[in-house]
Amino acid sequence: MAGRAFAFWLTNYRRVWRGTIISGFLSPLFFLVAMGFGLGALVDADAGGLGTPGYVEFIAPGILAAQAMQTAVGESTFPVMGALKWQRQYHAMLAAPLGIADIVLGHVAFVAMRVAITSVAFAIVAVALGAITSWWVVAAVLAAVLTGLAFTTPVFAFAARQDNDSGFNVLFRFIVMPMFLFSGTFFPVEQLPAVLEAVAKVTPLWHGVELCRSLVMGTATPAGSLGHVAYLALWVAGGLWLAFASFRKRLVT
Amino acid sequence: MISAHRLTKRFGEFTAVDAIDVEVRRGEAFGFLGPNGAGKSSTMRMIGCVSPPTDGSLRILGLDPATDGPSIRARLGVVPQRDTLDEELTVRENILVYGRYFGLSRAQVRAKADELLEFAQLTERANSVVEPLSGGMKRRLTIARSLVNDPELLLLDEPTTGLDPQARHVLWDRLFRLKRSGVTLVLTTHYMDEAEQLCDRLVVMDGGRIVAEGSPRELIALHSTREVLELRFAADDHTPYAAKVTDLAERVEVLPDRLLLYTDDGDATAAAVQGRGLEPLSVLARRSTLEDVFLHLTGRTLVD
Numbered sequence: 001m002a003g004r005a006f007a008f009w010l011t012n013y014r015r016v017w018r019g020t021i022i023s024g025f026l027s028p029l030f031f032l033v034a035m036g037f038g039l040g041a042l043v044d045a046d047a048g049g050l051g052t053p054g055y056v057e058f059i060a061p062g063i064l065a066a067q068a069m070q071t072a073v074g075e076s077t078f079p080v081m082g083a084l085k086w087q088r089q090y091h092a093m094l095a096a097p098l099g100i101a102d103i104v105l106g107h108v109a110f111v112a113m114r115v116a117i118t119s120v121a122f123a124i125v126a127v128a129l130g131a132i133t134s135w136w137v138v139a140a141v142l143a144a145v146l147t148g149l150a151f152t153t154p155v156f157a158f159a160a161r162q163d164n165d166s167g168f169n170v171l172f173r174f175i176v177m178p179m180f181l182f183s184g185t186f187f188p189v190e191q192l193p194a195v196l197e198a199v200a201k202v203t204p205l206w207h208g209v210e211l212c213r214s215l216v217m218g219t220a221t222p223a224g225s226l227g228h229v230a231y232l233a234l235w236v237a238g239g240l241w242l243a244f245a246s247f248r249k250r251l252v253t
Numbered sequence: 254m255i256s257a258h259r260l261t262k263r264f265g266e267f268t269a270v271d272a273i274d275v276e277v278r279r280g281e282a283f284g285f286l287g288p289n290g291a292g293k294s295s296t297m298r299m300i301g302c303v304s305p306p307t308d309g310s311l312r313i314l315g316l317d318p319a320t321d322g323p324s325i326r327a328r329l330g331v332v333p334q335r336d337t338l339d340e341e342l343t344v345r346e347n348i349l350v351y352g353r354y355f356g357l358s359r360a361q362v363r364a365k366a367d368e369l370l371e372f373a374q375l376t377e378r379a380n381s382v383v384e385p386l387s388g389g390m391k392r393r394l395t396i397a398r399s400l401v402n403d404p405e406l407l408l409l410d411e412p413t414t415g416l417d418p419q420a421r422h423v424l425w426d427r428l429f430r431l432k433r434s435g436v437t438l439v440l441t442t443h444y445m446d447e448a449e450q451l452c453d454r455l456v457v458m459d460g461g462r463i464v465a466e467g468s469p470r471e472l473i474a475l476h477s478t479r480e481v482l483e484l485r486f487a488a489d490d491h492t493p494y495a496a497k498v499t500d501l502a503e504r505v506e507v508l509p510d511r512l513l514l515y516t517d518d519g520d521a522t523a524a525a526v527q528g529r530g531l532e533p534l535s536v537l538a539r540r541s542t543l544e545d546v547f548l549h550l551t552g553r554t555l556v557d
Contacts, residue, residue, distance in 0.1 A: 001323075001356075008339075008350045015341065092337035094303050096354035096402075097323040253264075253304055 001098050005106020008089065013110070020114070024121035031063050032056060032131055035186065060131035061140055061216045062185035064122050065147045065208035071118045072148035073176050075111040076155035077168045083107070084160060090251060100248045104240070108152055115148030116141070132216050140212040143229075147208025150232040153239025160246035184209045204235045254279050254406050254437050255300060259309035262295045269295040271461035272309060279405075282428075282438040284448045284455035286543075288551050291458040293441035294334055297410045300439065301331050314405065327355060330404030330436075334411050336395050340384040344375055347383060348398050355402040365401055372427065373397035389420030396427065407431065409440040413447060425450055445544040459551040469543050476549055477541040478503050480519035484526065484533040485511040494531065501525050506549075515541075 013020075036056030043055040083089040093103050119141045126132040132140075158171065182192065183205040189197050200206050211228040214220035255277035262270040270292040277283045285293040298304035300313060302322040311318055313325050338347050345366055352362030370376045373393040383391065392412065399407060412428070413421040428451060432438055442448055448455055449469045457465040457472070465472055482502070486494050495507050501522050502514035516522040519538025526533070 004354050004356065007353050011346060011350050012339065012342065087339055087341075088335065088337040089339055091303075091333065092339075092351065093354055095301060095326065095329075095331035095333065095337070095399075096351065097327040097356075098354055099323055251303070253298075 001102035002105035002109065004096075005093055005098055005103050006109045007106075008093070009107060009110035010113075013114075021117070021121065024118040025125055028063065028067065028122040028125045029129075031067075032060060032126060032129055035059055035063075036129075036131055056129075056131045057133075057217070058213070059186055060126045061212035062209045064119060064126065064132075064140060064144050065212045066180050066183075066185045066205060067122055068115050068119050068144035068148035068208065069151050069179065069205050070176065071115050072111055072151040073155050073171070075114050076152045077159050077171065078165065080107070080156055080159035081162060081165060081168075084250060090247075094251055100244055100251065103251075104156065104243050104247055108149070108156065108240070108243075111152045112145055112149055115152075116145050119144040119148075134216045134218060136215045136218070136220075140215045143208065143211040143215060146229065146232050146236070147204065147211070150204040150208065150235035150239070153236050153243050155239075157239055157242035157246045160243065160250050179203050179205045184213075204232055207231045254314060255283075255439065256312045257296075257300075257309065258311075260296070260299065260306055260311050261308035262292070262299060262304065263307045268461050270299070273456075273458070273461075273463050275456065275463070277437065277439055279437055280432075280435055281453045282432050282440070282451050284452035285439075285441040285458055286443065286445070286448050286455055286547060287441075287458035288443060290460075291551070292461040293458055294410055296458075297408055297439070297441055301329065301408055302326050327402065328405050330399035330402065330407040332392075332395050332399050332407070332409040332412055334414070334441075336391050338383050338391060338394060338398075341382060343380050343382055344386070344394055345370065345379040347394060348401055351398045352401040357401070362401065369397040369400055372400070372430075374423065387420075389416050389423070392416060392420070392424065393427070396424070400431075404436065406437045406439065409438065411441055411443070413442070413444065421447070445542060445547055449543050457547060457550050464550050465546070472546045473541050473543060476546040478515040479517045479541060481539055481541050481545055482514040482516055482519045482522045482526075483511050483535075483537040483539070484514065484531075485535045486531075486533050497529065497531060498526055513545075515545075 036059055040055030040059070090103050123132065123137050123141050127137060155171070158167070162168070182196065183189065183200050183203045189200040189206060192200060207228040211225060214224065255275060257273060257275040259272040259274065260270060261268065261272050273296070285296060287293050295304065299306050299311060299318070302313070302318040302325050305319060314328055316325050318325055339350070342350070348366040348369055349362050352365055357365065370379050373396060375390065375393060375397065378386065378390065383394065386394070396412070409428070413424050416424070425447070428438060438451070440451065452469060454466070454468050455472070456463045465476060467475065484494070484498070488494070491507050491510070491512050495505050495512055498512065498514060499505050502516040504515040506513040506515070514522055523536050523538055
């Protein structure tokens, strides 16, 4: 039955997919050129580099994971609130034979697909620019989707508890943005003060970044990768459990 | 079709539905009437299996909503009070995705969509986006969509609220056709003319309880007189006039702007009033309506 909910989101997406594909290619292009080649040239030449092939190779897998987070959060905030409150598509599904789990899983699956599309687009750009050269990029894309899901399900739970969209600004400004900047995307978290480093290593984004980066740079170990995957999966599962509860509380009253 | 016994819904301290008994039979059109906050929508949501009862028993199509919710909903059509259309999709797409929720194949739902668009007089707008459509069209689309699974029982929560008279008559006509084809209709409304037009039987709810039950004709016979005489005098307060005519009618009601005399023969009562030398500004003898019953039972105080 979750497939029926997924089919709805897919129908909905058919109207806008072109725009999302274009921005899916453009935004990684801007990021890699500005940060990787612009700032990167400075880092590599004047700051001694990061001990890797180059700064752009360092940040490309990081941004892969970080854009997965951003896409996931974007797709799990306003669309969820809209389907609950504004256009109320969830209510329509619930009047049909779909249950709470079908509604949540169908929509989460759609968000996973959206994250997969932007991640593939990013990987294509990164490989074309030479920022990623390993075939392990395929595994890194899967890792990025998992990273996105680790944000999707908790944010679903959060969004279903909001009465209006002002909470989303807080989420974007004080959670997503700091994570984007401080979870190892642009520099190793070891450069942070010890306390902040510990905080950064608890965030799902750091695990996603580390996983993607180690995969494409050939530094991954089976134990390390499994640890990251397990940690991210825990967020997905915990978030899902919370999302079911939030959706039930909101829709079945 | 529906059997409720001491059905109760509480939200915290507030009792929205207070131990009501309801039986709806196959093929009839059954109405819940009541002012805002009477508990109509809460009852409808329980029947629609999206709101678990706090107490009492509820069987729909012979099944228990607590355990068989999805299989009951597969056989229901639901027209909610507020439309749940996807406004960015087209009219046809809204029916298509909704049909898919019920597990219909693409081919089935496409054929069904054409039939329903015809039924709802929306064929010409099939490929328009929903957002700019008029309220009446959206409401017809919601009703068309609710029929995609050929429901045995159609739940309509205030189907025509906010529509203009033309749109309401079109909707009533469509609902009549459905009833004739054997669909059981359950609707809530606070329009008396709608209830008189559509319902075989109805209950009047007030404060979560059922205060009257029967066919529109029975309710009028039981709770009102055959006719009502309305008298308007040139005065701000009509109370003094009431005393002068109170013995001429079964019951006299004082409104801010007029007197209502409940009587079996309005013209004869009007003659008697004039025989006493009273000279109202206007005199109107009319048949009793469900509205008289409704206002008598639920009071004239505004509920917000």
